[in-house]
Structure formats: C-alpha cells, structure tokens
Amino acid sequence: MSAPTATLRPSRGATEGSRPRPRITAGGAMVTVSALVLAVVWLIPLVWAVLTSLKPEGETTAVPIRWLPLEPTLEAYRLVLARGDLQRWLVNSTVISTVVTVLTLMVCVLAAYAFSKTRFPGRRALFALFLAGILVPPQVLIVPLFDEMTFLGLVDTYWGVALPQVVAPVMVFILKRFFDAIPRDYEEAARLDGAGHPRILWSVVLPMSGPILAAVAIFTFVQSWNNFLWPFIAATDPALMTVPVGLGSVQGAYGIQYAQNMAAAVLGALPLLVVFLLFQRQVVRGVTDAGLK
Amino acid sequence: MRTEETPLPAPAPAIGRRGFLAGALTAAGIGLAGCGGGIATVGESRTVLRQWNLFTGGDGVRMVEMHDAYQREHPQIDFRPTTYLWGNPFYTKFAMGAAGGRAFDVATLHLSRLRGMGPGTLIDPIPVELLAEYGVTPDTVLPNVWDKCTVDGELYAIPLDTHLVVTYYNREICARAGVLDPQGRLIETDGVEEFLDLLAAVKDVTGGYGVVMDTTGAWRQFWSLYRQLGGEMTFDGDVGIDDDKALQALDFLRRVSEEGLAPSASDAPGTPANFVNGICGLMFAGNWEIATAQAAGMDFGMRPFPGLYGDELGQGDSHALVLPHRRTRDDAAVRAAVEYAAWMLKHSITWAGGGHVPAYLPVTESAEYARLEPQADYRDAAVNVQFDPEAWFSGSAAQLQNEASSLFAGVHNGSTTPERALDAFKRATRKLIETPAPV
Amino acid sequence: MTPSTDIAPPEAARAVSPAPPGGRARTRHVSSWAGLWFVLPFTVLFAVFLVWPMLAGLWTSFTDRSLGRAGSSFVGLANWSEMLGDPAVWQSLWVTLLFTLISTPPLVLIALGMALLTHRVSRLGWFLRFSFFAPFLLPVAVVTLIWTWLYQPGFGMVNGALQAVGLPEVNWLTDKDTVLVAIAITTVWWTVGFNFLLYLAALQGIPAYVYEAAALDGVNPWQRFRHITLPLLHRTTALIVTLQLVASLKLFDQAYLMTAGAGGPDYAARPIIGYIFDSGFTGLRIGYASAISYLLFAVIVVVSLVQFRLFSGKGKSA
Known part of the structure; x- marks a missing residue:
C-alpha cells in the first residue's frame, strides 16, 4: 500500500505549542485540585461497582455501607461466567458491531464517492433523499420495522439485528464532504494513467482519507456496540442478544444478586473501556468528529 | 479503573489505529463467515x-x-x-x-x-x-x-398448576387468641361478622392487626369476594357488573382498614414481611408466599380464603x-x-413445594402430596379457583387487574370510597372495552 | 446538522480556494451510469430499511394491524383520532419534555465546567478525560445495573450518602416524584462526557494570541472567561444544546431499564417511545403504535427544522 501520509493532523496543532504554559499559581493549583475531585466523584459509581463485584453476596447489602470487601472474592465473576450467557453476548456484540462497521464503511464510502466524484442521472435527487433520511431517527421506525422483519423472517437473526444499523445517511454525508475537499489534480493524474473509478477510489481517495475513515469506523463501532433499542427489539432469543440487551433483559432465576450483577456489569463494560485506554486519542476524535450529527 | 493494570495510555501511534482497523477487518471476515450457519443451529444430534x-x-x-x-x-x-x-x-x-x-x-x-x-x-x-x-x-x-x-x-x-389467594395463619398467635380447633387448625367462620370477631381476637394478641393483605394487589381480594357473592362481570359493549355486590365486596376492604383490623397499606413484598414479623396473625396472599413463611421458620398453617359471603372461593390463575x-x-x-x-x-410434586397446587391429578391424589403440610390443607380450594373474567385485557399482569388494583388500593387506605372507586373502575373498564381488540 | 469536522485532507486548503465546482463548467465529469453502481448498495439498504418501514408505517397507521391477529383491515383515521384523545400519549410526551428540561442544563453546564478544568490541567489530562468520558462508553444496561444498585433503598450508596449527612432516605425509583429525576441524574453521569469532549475541542481551538492580547491589556481570569472564552464557545454551546434536545426526545433505554419496563409509578417515567413500545409490542397494536410513531416523528422534524433554521441563520461558517 502506498503509505498514507495522512496522520491525524489536528488543526489545533498550530496553537498547541504556544498555549500559555500553566504556571504554578494558587489559582492553578485550585483548578487542578477541583478537576481531580470532580474526576474522582465521577469515577465513584464505577469504583463502587467493581468493589461490590468483589464481595461475597452476603456482604453486598450490609448496613452501614462498607467500601472494601471484608473477604474479597472472585466468586461473583466465577458464577457469572459459569452461566455462559455473557460470553455469548460478548461474541455477538463483537460480531454484530464489526459487521455493522465494515458494511457501513463499505456502502457509505461507495455512495459518498459516487456523489463526490461522479455524475449520474438522478444524482441530485438521490442525494437530497439521503439528506432527508438523516432527519428520520431510527427510534420512530421500531414498530413498522419490526413488522417488516416478521414479514421478511429476519426477527431473531444476525442480519435482522445488524442490517438496519447500517443505514446511516449521515455517514455518507460526512464522507462526501471529506472527498469533496480532495483536490481534483490527484484523480486527474490517475485518470491520465488509465485508472477507472474503482482504481481511483482505492488508490487515490482512500489512502488520503485515513483519519475520516477511522473516525467513521470508531464512531459506528461504539454506537453499534452500545445500541440498545433495535437489538432489544430484533433479538428475543438470548443466543442472539448483544451485551446491553442480554444484561438488560435476561434475569437470573435466583432473583437479584448484587455482586453478580456488578460482576456482569464490569465484564460488559470492559471491552470498550480497554479500547478507550489503548486508543484514547483516536476514540475521542472519532466520537467528536463523526458524532456530530 | 485499575490503571496500573493497563499499558501506558500514552499517545497511541498511527500504527495503533491501522492495527485496530486491520484487526477489525479480520474479525469481520471471521464474523461474516460465522454468520452463515447461525449459532442457533448446533450441528449435533442433540x-x-x-x-x-x-x-x-x-x-x-x-x-x-x-x-x-x-x-x-x-x-x-x-x-x-x-x-x-x-x-x-x-x-x-x-x-x-x-x-x-x-x-x-x-x-x-x-x-x-x-x-x-x-x-x-x-x-x-x-x-x-x-x-x-x-x-x-x-x-x-x-x-x-x-x-x-x-x-x-x-x-x-x-x-x-393452579395458584390462588388463600389464608395463612400464625399458629402461635392464633392459639393465644383462641381461634384454633383441637387439631391446631384455624376455626371455620361463617359470614363477615364472625370473621371480623376472629380478627379482633387476633388483634388483641398481636397488639397490631388481625390480618394483612397486599393492598396494591386489591383485585385478588375484590374478585374473591365478588365471586363469593355470585357476581359476574361481562364486557359486551359495556361493563356488566352487579353494583350492589361489587360495593359489598369493596366495603369489606374499607371496613377492615377502618376498624384497624388490617394495615391500610401493604405492598407485595411488605405483606409477607408483615406476616412473618408478627404484627398480624393472619394473611391473605397467594399460595406462593409459602416459601417466605417457611424460610422464616415460623409455625404456620394454611386454609382456603374465608367464605365471607358464601363458599370459600379465592381468586387465582x-x-x-x-x-x-x-x-x-x-x-x-x-x-x-x-x-x-x-x-x-x-414431576410437579417439586413444584408443589412452592405452594402451587399441581394441575395434574395423579400428583395431587398421591400419598406423597397428602403428606405435604400445609399444602394438602388447601388442595380443595383449587377445585373452586376463580379465574379472572374473560377479555383480552384481563388476566394476570394485564390492564384490567392493574387498573382495579390501583383504584381499589384507595379503598384500602381510605383515600376513596367504595362508590367512587367503583365508578372509576367502570370508567377505566369502559375505556378498555372501547379500545379495539388486538386479538 | 452540518458536522464541523476539523479533520482536513492534506492540502485541502489549497484545493478549496480556487473556483467552486459549480462556477466553471467542468466537462471532465460527463454524466455516466458508473456512479449508480457505487450508490446501489447503500440505496438498496436505504430503501429496504428506511423508506419501506416509513411508508409501511404510514399505511399501517390506518389499519388495525396487530401482532396477535393475522391480517388487518383499513380503519381510516380511527387510530389517529384515538391517539389525539389518549391521555397516555400526552402524558408520555410530557415526560419526555420534562426529562429534556431537567437534564439539559446540567448536561451543558457540567460539561463546560469539566472542559474548563481539564483544559487548564496539563499533567493528568488523560486521567481527567478518562474519568469524564469513560461512562459514555458503557452500554446502557451496565449503567442502569450500576445505578439501580446505587439508588437501592436501605443499602444503596446514594441513600447511604444522604443518611451519612443527616438527610432522609429517598425512594428514588419507586416514588413518582423522584423517578424521573433519578433517571436524569444517571443520564447526566452517563452522557455528559460527550459534551465535555466537544467543549474541550472548542477550547483547544481558541488561538493563543487571543489570550495573549488580553493578557497585555491586563484583564483578570474572570473577565477573560466572561468576555473572551464564553463568546467564542457560543457556537459549541448552541450545537450541544440542539444535539441534546434531539437526544432527549429519543429517551427510552435507561427509562425502560430503570423502571423494569413498567414506566415507574403512575407511568411517571414512561417517555413517548416507551408508550410506542408498550402499545405496539406489549399491547400488540402495531397500527396504533405506528400512528403514535408518526406523531413523534412530526415533533422531531419540527424541532430539527427549527434548530436547522437557527443554525444556518447564525453561523454561516458551518
């Protein structure tokens, strides 16, 4: 592959170096301290969930509340994993989010390319239709879409869960705007070399679009991973549920077990949090750039 | 959370992003390949x-x-x-x-x-x-x-199974109140007044109340009593309900609260708790609460819902x-x-352990079931279980029950009168009747 | 609507400046059918999973279609007139609106506070970004599992904290006066990180010379914030508020999960999508639920158009 030179070139880069250096002042220290306090407060629910998950079930409802487990144990995790549901949901979430992300990238890139770099009959009308589609939130379609799915026989199938999530006209729009800004000279040169549209897309446009593709991919993946409403409707079979749907609907036969609930919550939260810690900057950009719809 | 466990979150290099995407693409390939078969069909002989x-x-x-x-x-x-x-x-x-x-x-x-x-x-x-x-x-x-x-x-x-609302009694309290027969069973009463006298005797012992019932599930009490009175309910164009009988049934709910014989508010989890902790000697509740009473290790007995207005009929499902x-x-x-x-x-003898009366007669007629105490004592009540009236909006956890229970809770706690509650119930029911049936 | 993406392709600046595409007739782009093949996959999906349900839903709203019965018949405007007279529709719409009113201010103000604090801190920036933004990445069921546990009466942490400072316990999720507030608090904790990131990006986009000039004039930090930072964040604030409005109209997930699908006491926490769900899937009435969906759609379109007007009128820069 022609090495894409497109690194994340932050437009703020110019200002970064010359921002006023924080001097150690009383005011600065106060800002730091309040920031840290707020951050810690914001983490309390997560920390409390982790601590609860490490307690034996009997300790979870102790009054008054005690933070640290008296006898820390991984029993809750063992019980949750022994049920096997959560592993299956994690697999389902991974498969479905990946399929949604890849398909979204493929169909939206193709469509955006067509709108940006080609002229075909009906182009304007179609683009206007897709723009109008941005106005239709998926939430208002749940009932007719479910009805349609029963007709097509897609309820309780992977495709039934995944395909409606691929229809994201806003992504076509974002990608088109980006492609529009790629100078014509590049495609002209390629065309002179005898390249057709597929070649131009593959060898000219895509290599220059790394950042936007990453942004769309990350945003789509995160959104699909955490999507609740549609998977909740399209998958009633526990074997097909994703993490949020499974955790939100399947009950333990033994009633509410707080340590196990929290263990399941921690395990369900882990994948994206790990991805976030590893790729913090990319996730932040992906979410802010593509998320502004 | 546990930051020390994770690698340095320092600025991830561009390779990280590409690696991530490459990984995602690989995973997608695997995922798509796996999609064809679907996970539901396991290719084994099981x-x-x-x-x-x-x-x-x-x-x-x-x-x-x-x-x-x-x-x-x-x-x-x-x-x-x-x-x-x-x-x-x-x-x-x-x-x-x-x-x-x-x-x-x-x-x-x-x-x-x-x-x-x-x-x-x-x-x-x-x-x-x-x-x-x-x-x-x-x-x-x-x-x-x-x-x-x-x-x-x-x-x-x-x-x-059949499950229905029955009477639970605390033997120790009832013995002190003198309302047990020589075999240690709650004596049978005839009519409302006799039963209220019994409750009063129990109340004297507990110092709290005579009986407790789930006031947020008032439909069970109402329908049991209304059926004892011979009341019918139909939904053909309008609510077919016998006002006199309905008011009589509701009036009992009002009276036990007003005379301090029953708590005026007690929710579903609170009701067995109130019975177990002894603030009352009797409880009207579904037979499935047996587990709670047993878990508390108390000496208790069970019998059918009392026949206040006729036969010992209890609402159930x-x-x-x-x-x-x-x-x-x-x-x-x-x-x-x-x-x-x-x-x-x-194998519903196991299920019977939870209080439900097995529907399969060979089980309820077995010697093993007869030995189940106190389940065997209300076995006959199942014969007379009073199902909810028939309509698409009726039944357990359906709208009619929900409407009735929330309205009649007001009769229990005195915030409304039986007359007003009945009017409101009829209005709500008419609305349900007017709603086009989905089945 | 228009995303203010600040990712620019290399040398974009050079390309954008000369001749806008429409200005000079570019003969190189002859109309051809090639482009159609490229838009085809998306168009098919768009037609099947967006246009079809849109049109089918409209038709269904004029029928008595039900999950519990095969076939359906045309009932004219019966669903629509029933809907307009159904108090549950208006109550649930009110719940959605109320949620918007109580959740939007903290979602904006707290995000701004977080961004201002984080912006000034150089060392532990990654830690702050993590703790403010991490909740946004949690699946909703994880959030509601944790918060239902926190709100528990008796042994929950929120009530434990209240009692520790001498306040009475609150039945957060079972009292009709507090259930929506409880859900709003959870939502703020969960989603404020997104707004925080937008503010942070905006703050970092403010050129340093602006502040340097101010420093020369000797303004104090408050004046600097009040007269430089805040006005420069105006566009971001408008963006966040409108994003928030539309997001709040779509309230469902956390409200459904935290009330165990019951909508809270007296349906005090059942939003309009909750009522659509209840009518269609619990009540089996697909036709009626389709009609309510269209009502919600109309509301969302109106809100979107209003905000679009406001936006395109204000910042032409887009």
Missing part, C-alpha cells in the same frame, strides 16, 4: 429445547431444581431455559419472539392471559394425541382448568405451558416440547 419462563425467587429456584432433574434424565436434549422479568417484560418478549417465530420452543404462560396472547397466531395448538402419548389427557386435569386451556375447541395450553408459533414446522422440537411439558406435570 435436540435443542429452548424454554422461556417468568419465575424468579422461590419459584425460580424450584424450576431450576426441576430443570436440573429433567436435563439429567434427558441427555439427548440440549435444554436452554431463559428467565425474563415477571409481567409485561416477559409477555412483551413472548409476543415479539412468537411473532418472529424462531426464538423459543416452549414457554410458561398465565392461563388467564391465553386469550389475549393470540392463540392460533402467536400460540400454536397442542397436538393432543402426542400429549396423550405422554400421559396427559383431559381426565388427568381438573375440568375447570382444562376448559380454560381450550379456545374454539382447540387445546392451546398444558396446565402446570394457572401457570401453563404453551407452544409459541413457529415460522417453520419442526416436529422434533414440538415433540421435545410436549414431552418436556408432560414431564414437568408428572
């Missing part, structure tokens, strides 16, 4: 049997016990039970899964909900010959229950097993489901 139920707590534990035994006896079945939250969450999943037609093979259902859940559309008929093959025939089930399983001449449900509609015919799965249902009926 038949998959997916059961859905709505039992948590004591019932849930007992069902797990039965399922463990079932799985041990059926190694060729890959048995997969799933529990959803009782009430609407369960019934919503049921409707959607059945509409999709491939999510599950057999499910529990309140018999009172059968007619509102689309028998013939969402629920498939039971092959009766197959069921008979496994030993369940009309003569092995109480006729009043079997009738409820049949819609337009077709059998749509296999009843597992039946947990049944049904076959959801399926998109494509699968005889092996239907056979496995019917066999499973019959197995559950035959």
